[in-house]
Amino acid sequence: MNTPAPSAPGTALIAALQTSLGADQVLTASEDIIPYGFDGTATLKQRPLAVVFARNAAQVSAVLKLARLHHAPVVTRGSGTGLSGGSVPSTAAIVLCLVKMDRILELDTANLTLRAEAGAITQTIFDAASAAGLFYPPDPGSMKISTIGGNVAENSGGLRGLKYGVTRDYVMGLEVVLADGSICWLGSKCVKDVAGYNLRDLFVGSEGTLGVITQVLLKLLPQPAARQTLLAMFSRMDSAAETVSAIIAAKIIPCTLEFLDRKTIRCVEDFTHVGLPLDAEAILLIETDGHPAAATDEALKIEDLCRLHGATSVKRAASASEAALLATARRSAFSALARLRPTTILEDVTVPRSELAGMIRDVEAIALKHDLNIATFGHFGDGNLHPTILTDERNTAEMHRVELAFADIVSATLARGGTITGEHGVGLAKKPFLRRQLGDASYDLLKLVKRSLDPDNLLNPGKIFDL
Amino acid sequence: MIKKLADIDYSILQQCMHCGMCLPTCPTYVETKEERNSPRGRIALMRAIADGELAVSKSFGDEMYYCLGCLACTTACPAGVNYSELFEVARAEIEEKGVLDSPKRDAIRWFALRLLFTRPRLLRFVGRLLWLWQVSGLQTFARRTRLVKLLPGNLRRLEPQAPVIQAKFSHQLIAPVEKPVATPPAPRRVAVLTGCVQDLVFADINRATVDVLLANGCEVHTPPVQPCCGSLHAHNGDTGTARELARRQLDLIDPFTFDAIISNAGGCGSHLRHYDHLLENDPAYRERAVEWSRKLKDVSEYLVEIGFRKPGASAAGPVENVSVTYHESCHLCHGQKVSKQPRELLKAIPGVELRECAEASWCCGSAGIYNITQPETAGWLQERKLGHLLATGAQVVATANPGCHLQIENSLKTTRGSTASAPKIVHPVVLLANAYLAEEASGRPTGNVIPPSNSV
Ligand SMILES: Cc1cc2nc3c(=O)[nH]c(=O)nc-3n(C[C@H](O)[C@H](O)[C@H](O)COP(=O)(O)OP(=O)(O)OC[C@H]3O[C@@H](n4cnc5c(N)ncnc54)[C@H](O)[C@@H]3O)c2cc1C
Numbered sequence: 065m066n067t068p069a070p071s072a073p074g075t076a077l078i079a080a081l082q083t084s085l086g087a088d089q090v091l092t093a094s095e096d097i098i099p100y101g102f103d104g105t106a107t108l109k110q111r112p113l114a115v116v117f118a119r120n121a122a123q124v125s126a127v128l129k130l131a132r133l134h135h136a137p138v139v140t141r142g143s144g145t146g147l148s149g150g151s152v153p154s155t156a157a158i159v160l161c162l163v164k165m166d167r168i169l170e171l172d173t174a175n176l177t178l179r180a181e182a183g184a185i186t187q188t189i190f191d192a193a194s195a196a197g198l199f200y201p202p203d204p205g206s207m208k209i210s211t212i213g214g215n216v217a218e219n220s221g222g223l224r225g226l227k228y229g230v231t232r233d234y235v236m237g238l239e240v241v242l243a244d245g246s247i248c249w250l251g252s253k254c255v256k257d258v259a260g261y262n263l264r265d266l267f268v269g270s271e272g273t274l275g276v277i278t279q280v281l282l283k284l285l286p287q288p289a290a291r292q293t294l295l296a297m298f299s300r301m302d303s304a305a306e307t308v309s310a311i312i313a314a315k316i317i318p319c320t321l322e323f324l325d326r327k328t329i330r331c332v333e334d335f336t337h338v339g340l341p342l343d344a345e346a347i348l349l350i351e352t353d354g355h356p357a358a359a360t361d362e363a364l365k366i367e368d369l370c371r372l373h374g375a376t377s378v379k380r381a382a383s384a385s386e387a388a389l390l391a392t393a394r395r396s397a398f399s400a401l402a403r404l405r406p407t408t409i410l411e412d413v414t415v416p417r418s419e420l421a422g423m424i425r426d427v428e429a430i431a432l433k434h435d436l437n438i439a440t441f442g443h444f445g446d447g448n449l450h451p452t453i454l455t456d457e458r459n460t461a462e463m464h465r466v467e468l469a470f471a472d473i474v475s476a477t478l479a480r481g482g483t484i485t486g487e488h489g490v491g492l493a494k495k496p497f498l499r500r501q502l503g504d505a506s507y508d509l510l511k512l513v514k515r516s517l518d519p520d521n522l523l524n525p526g527k528i529f530d531l
Numbered sequence: 532m533i534k535k536l537a538d539i540d541y542s543i544l545q546q547c548m549h550c551g552m553c554l555p556t557c558p559t560y561v562e563t564k565e566e567r568n569s570p571r572g573r574i575a576l577m578r579a580i581a582d583g584e585l586a587v588s589k590s591f592g593d594e595m596y597y598c599l600g601c602l603a604c605t606t607a608c609p610a611g612v613n614y615s616e617l618f619e620v621a622r623a624e625i626e627e628k629g630v631l632d633s634p635k636r637d638a639i640r641w642f643a644l645r646l647l648f649t650r651p652r653l654l655r656f657v658g659r660l661l662w663l664w665q666v667s668g669l670q671t672f673a674r675r676t677r678l679v680k681l682l683p684g685n686l687r688r689l690e691p692q693a694p695v696i697q698a699k700f701s702h703q704l705i706a707p708v709e710k711p712v713a714t715p716p717a718p719r720r721v722a723v724l725t726g727c728v729q730d731l732v733f734a735d736i737n738r739a740t741v742d743v744l745l746a747n748g749c750e751v752h753t754p755p756v757q758p759c760c761g762s763l764h765a766h767n768g769d770t771g772t773a774r775e776l777a778r779r780q781l782d783l784i785d786p787f788t789f790d791a792i793i794s795n796a797g798g799c800g801s802h803l804r805h806y807d808h809l810l811e812n813d814p815a816y817r818e819r820a821v822e823w824s825r826k827l828k829d830v831s832e833y834l835v836e837i838g839f840r841k842p843g844a845s846a847a848g849p850v851e852n853v854s855v856t857y858h859e860s861c862h863l864c865h866g867q868k869v870s871k872q873p874r875e876l877l878k879a880i881p882g883v884e885l886r887e888c889a890e891a892s893w894c895c896g897s898a899g900i901y902n903i904t905q906p907e908t909a910g911w912l913q914e915r916k917l918g919h920l921l922a923t924g925a926q927v928v929a930t931a932n933p934g935c936h937l938q939i940e941n942s943l944k945t946t947r948g949s950t951a952s953a954p955k956i957v958h959p960v961v962l963l964a965n966a967y968l969a970e971e972a973s974g975r976p977t978g979n980v981i982p983p984s985n986s987v
Pocket residue numbers: 103104139140141142143144145146147149150151162182183203204205206209210211212213214215216217218219220221222223271272273275276277278395398399487488524549550551552
C-alpha cells in the first residue's frame with residue numbers, strides 16, 4: 065500500500081481503512097469526529113484524524129496493521145468515560161472505538177465464568193450474571209455506560225472494592241490484539257494456571273498502550289443471599305474517618321464503605337431527591353452482604369461503632385429498592401458536583417487506610433491555602449479519595465492555583481505512602497507525577513515493557529509516560 | 532431577534548462535563564452507538580459552534596433534527612445540563628441560517644407552523660374536513676378503489692396513520708364554566724387547556740379532565756377557542772411564533788385569577804410550563820408569564836397535589852379487575868418530571884392492577900412530528916415500545932399525551948389489526964373519570980360528574 069501523500073495527511077490510510085471496514089465505519093467529517101476529541105476528563109481535548117469502528121478481532125487486527133504501515137497512532141476507546149485522559153486522541157490519531165463489539169458471548173454456569181466482547185457495557189454484564197443468580201462485583205460509578213474493555217484497561221474499582229476487590233480480581237482471560245496485528249489469547253478458565261508468565265495481568269491496567277483488548281473472560285461469584293445498607297451521618301469529617309478505621313480494626317470488612325462530604329451531599333440530593341441529610345458534615349454509605357445472619361450481625365456491629373464514634377444518626381435502608389437508590393445516588397456524586405461550577409476536576413489519590421483522616425485534613429488545608437473550592441467524596445474503605453476541584457477553566461488565575469493545589473495534593477499523598485491514582489489510571493492527567501512515585505528504576509522498567517510490545521510507539525502514545 | 536448558540540450563557544455548555552451518564556438513555560445513541568447522535572456529542576458540537584470551531588452546517592442541522600427532543604438525557608444527567616434550552620436555541624439557529632432549507636420543507640413548515648397551528652378555527656375546520664373524509668365513506672371508497680395510490684409517496688404512507696377525528700370537539704362537550712354540584716366553601720378555580728390534537732382527536736379526554744376536576748371540587752373554566760400553545764413551534768426552531776402564541780394564551784387566560792392552569796397533554800404541558808423563560812425579555816408579559824408557569828400543572832400532578840378523592844368501589848356490581856401498564860410521555864416525565872402522579876391516579880382506581888413495563892420512560896417515536904420527518908428511527912422506537920407493552924400482557928395501556936396515544940394505537944393497528952386481544956389505549960384521567968362515574972351510578976354521594984350530553 066502507498067504511503068500517505070504529503071498534501072493531505074492520512075488520505076491513503078483513510079481510504080485503506082474504508083476498504084477494510086466499510087466506508088460508513090470510518091468517520092472523518094468535523095461533525096462526526098469532534099465528539100471523540102475528549103473523554104470524561106476536564107479540559108483535555110484534541111480532534112482525531114479519524115474515528116473507526118471495528119466489529120471483531122480480525123478488523124481490529126487489520127486496523128493496527130494499516131496504522132503501522134502508515135505510522136499512525138491508534139487510540140483505543142470504549143465509552144470515553146475515563147478520568148485521566150486515556151482515550152483523548154494523541155496528535156493525528158486514529159480513534160479505534162469498540163462500542164459496537166458489545167455482545168456477551170458465553171455464560172458458563174458450570175465454571176462460573178462469563179465471556180464478552182470488549183465493548184460490552186459493565187451494567188449489561190452485571191445484569192446477565194444476575195439473571196443467572198450470579199454476581200459480577202466490580203461496579204464503577206460509570207457502570208451504566210463504561211465498557212468492560214475500558215474497565216480492564218484502567219483496572220477500574222468501584223463501590224464494592226473493599227470486600228470484593230477491583231476488575232483485575234475477576235479477569236481470568238483476555239483476547240488481545242498486539243501492535244503488529246497478531247491476535248493472542250491470555251489466560252484460561254482454569255482456577256489455577258501457571259503456564260508461562262502471567263501476561264494477562266500485564267494488560268490489566270495497561271491503558272491502551274500495550275495492545276487492544278477484544279474479549280474478556282470474567283470470573284463470577286454466587287450472588288450474596290442478603291444485603292444490609294446503612295447510612296450514617298456525622299457532624300465532623302474526622303469522626304467519619306475514625307469510624308472507618310474502627311470498623312476495619314473490629315475485623316469487619318463491609319462490602320461498601322463510601323463517603324460524601326457536605327458539598328457533595330448537597331449536589332447529589334439536588335439531583336436524586338433521595339432524602340440525604342443536608343445538614344450533615346459527612347455521611348458514610350455502608351453495605352454488608354453475605355449469609356443473612358452474617359450480614360445482619362455485621363450491620364448491627366457497624367451501627368454501634370458508628371454511634372460510638374460520633375455519628376449523629378444511623379439509618380438502615382428499609383428495602384432493596386431504597387438501598388439501590390442510595391447506591392445510585394452515590395454513583396452520581398462526581399457528575400452531580402458539576403452543578404456548582406463550570407469545570408469539575410477530579411482527583412484520585414489513595415492512601416493506606418490508616419492515613420485517611422490525616423489526608424482529608426491535608427486536602428482541607430490545601431483548599432484553604434490556594435483559595436479553592438474543593439469537595440471530597442470517595443471509596444473510604446479503600447483509602448481512595450476523590451477531592452474534586454470546582455473551578456472555571458476560563459479563569460486563568462484560578463486555573464494556575466488549581467495546578468499548584470494539584471501538586472500539593474500529590475506531595476501530601478506520597479508523603480503518606482499513598483499512590484497518585486487508585487483507579488483512574490495515569491493517562492495524561494497524572495503523567496507528570498509518575499516518576500516521582502515509582503522511582504527511576506521502576507519507571508524505566510515500564511518503558512522497557514512498552515518498547516518491546518509496541519516498538520513503533522503507536523498504541524496510545526504519550527499516555528502514562530513519554531517514551 | 533433570535534438567540535444563537537454563541538450568545539447563550541456559556542456555563543450552560545460548560546455544565547456538560549462529558550461523563551457519559553446520559554448515553555444509555557438516549558434512543559438515538561443506542562440506535563447507532565455513535566457519539567454525534569448522543570446528548571454528549573450534540574452538546575460538544577454546540578460548544579464547538581459557540582467557540583467558533585464549527586459552522587452551523589447542514590450536517591449539524593440534520594443532527595439536531597435527528598435528536599428526538601425527548602429529554603431523556605435531562606433526567607439522566609446528574610450535572611443538571613439544560614439540554615432543552617440548548618436544543619431549542621440550536622434548532623432556532625439552524626432555521627435562521629437556513630441550512631436545511633428546501634422548497635418542499637419550507638412549504639410544509641409554513642403550512643403547519645405558520646398557518647394551521649396558529650389559527651385554532653382553521654385547524655378545527657381542517658379537522659372537520661378530515662372527519663367528513665373518514666365518516667362519509669369517502670376514505671373507505673378511496674382506499675378500496677386504490678384512489679389513495681394517487682397521493683404522493685409521503686402522504687400515502689401517512690394517510691392510514693391520520694388520526695380518527697372525533698364527532699365533537701372540546702367546545703361542543705365542555706361549557707365555558709362548569710361548577711361542581713356540591714360546591715365546597717372555597718372552590719378552587721382552575722382553567723383547562725384543550726390543546727390542538729387533543730381537541731380534535733381526543734375531546735373525550737378533555738371532557739374527562741373537566742369531570743375529574745369537578746369531582747374534586749374545582750370550578751372549571753374552559754375557553755371555547757384556544758390558541759395552540761406553541762410547543763410545536765418552539766421545538767422546530769420557530770421561537771418568534773412560539774412567543775406570539777404564548778402572548779395570545781396569556782391574553783385569553785389570566786393566571787392571576789386562577790388557582791391552577793391545567794394541561795393534560797405531556798408535550799404541551801412541558802412547553803407551557805416555560806412561558807416564564809420564553810417571555811423573560813418581554814416587559815409587558817414577563818410578570819404574567821412567571822405567574823402562569825408557577826400555576827401550570829399537569830392534571831395528574833394537580834390532582835395529587837390537592838389530595839384527590841379516591842373513587843370507592845362501585846356498588847352496582849363487583850369491581851371489574853383490569854391490568855394496566857403505563858407508558859410515560861417523554862415530555863411529561865422528562866420535560867415536566869411528572870412520573871409518580873399518573874401512577875398514583877391509576878393505583879387509586881378500584882380493580883386496577885398496575886404492571887410496570889420495561890423502558891416505560893423511553894420515547895415511543897412520536898416525538899412531535901418526528902414520526903413524519905424520521906420515519907425509520909420512529910418505526911424502530913415504535914416497535915421496541917410495542918414489544919415491551921405487549922410483554923406485560925396488560926389489557927390497557929395508559930398514557931397521557933396525544934402523540935404517544937396515536938403512535939401506540941397506530942402500531943397496534945398495523946401489527947395486530949383490530950383484534951380483541953389488543954390492549955386499549957387510554958388517558959389515566961379517563962379511567963379515573965369512569966371510576967367516579969361507576970361510583971355515581973351506584974348512587975353514592977360523589978363530587979360531580981356531568982355526562983357529556985349535559986353540557987353545551
Ligand atoms: C461518572 C463517572 C464515575 C466513575 N466512577 C469510577 C469508579 O467508581 N471507579 C473507577 O475505577 N473508575 C470510575 N470512572 C472512570 C471510568 O469510568 C473508568 O475508567 C472506565 O473503566 C472507563 O471505561 P470506558 O469504556 O469509558 O473507557 P475509555 O474512557 O474509553 O478508555 C479508558 C482507557 O482504556 C483504554 N481502553 C478502552 N478500551 C480498551 C480496549 N478494549 N483495549 C485496550 N485499551 C482500551 C483507552 O485507550 C483509555 O486509555 C468513572 C467515570 C465517570 C465519568
